[in-house]
Amino acid sequence: QKEVEQNSGPLSVPEGAIASLNCTYSDRGSQSFFWYRQYSGKSPELIMFIYSNGDKEDGRFTAQLNKASQYVSLLIRDSQPSDSATYLCAVRMDSSYKLIFGSGTRLLVRP
Amino acid sequence: SAVISQKPSRDICQRGTSLTIQCQVDSQVTMMFWYRQQPGQSLTLIATANQGSEATYESGFVIDKFPISRPNLTFSTLTVSNMSPEDSSIYLCSVEEVTANTGELFFGEGSRLTVL
Numbered sequence: 001q002k003e004v005e006q007n008s009g010p011l012s013v014p015e016g017a018i019a020s021l022n023c024t025y026s027d028r029g030s031q032s033f034f035w036y037r038q039y040s041g042k043s044p045e046l047i048m049f050i051y052s053n054g055d056k057e058d059g060r061f062t063a064q065l066n067k068a069s070q071y072v073s074l075l076i077r078d079s080q081p082s083d084s085a086t087y088l089c090a091v092r093m094d095s096s097y098k099l100i101f102g103s104g105t106r107l108l109v110r111p
Numbered sequence: 112s113a114v115i116s117q118k119p120s121r122d123i124c125q126r127g128t129s130l131t132i133q134c135q136v137d138s139q140v141t142m143m144f145w146y147r148q149q150p151g152q153s154l155t156l157i158a159t160a161n162q163g164s165e166a167t168y169e170s171g172f173v174i175d176k177f178p179i180s181r182p183n184l185t186f187s188t189l190t191v192s193n194m195s196p197e198d199s200s201i202y203l204c205s206v207e208e209v210t211a212n213t214g215e216l217f218f219g220e221g222s223r224l225t226v227l
Binding site for chain 1: 142144152153154155156159169203207213214215216217218219220221
């Protein structure tokens, strides 16, 4: 079992819709969770991080964490074509400095 | 946020040769991380570079293949030795955000290597 799992996609949504990206992780001791966006040919950039169970909102983005289910998601409201990218989920396990990345989900927002 | 400069940004190399990638950070950082991203894949941690000690390598990566230097708190190099086409990847240097203690990583722009 991979440590961090994501559906590779592509996830295709129309402009203005809500895009929902999901991620599961294997280590129950994981404490920190990150969503990165990576445009083709570019390096990853941080979208959001979340540490506590529940929702965290930042503009059009909402991260949701459920540690009991070992599940973290990213919602993008009012999706724009410029949101089309690969979204990487990353997890830091307890007492570790290492960030483990999922394989990424490719999002396509159709105009 | 840290500003990370990597070079070369891209290179085409011949099989059997070695290439050294440089990473310069605009602030002092304790740990620097080297990741590999193979075509269409996610990021895999190669090693963690600490100043004043040997790098810590992840499973599947060895020092003979990927020697790392960390001479000071703002600079590191990764060498890809005796390259084969399977080493064609993007190599990314990253550092951890320390000011806000968020734990996020900042990435350089990457070095895209193609091995013929």
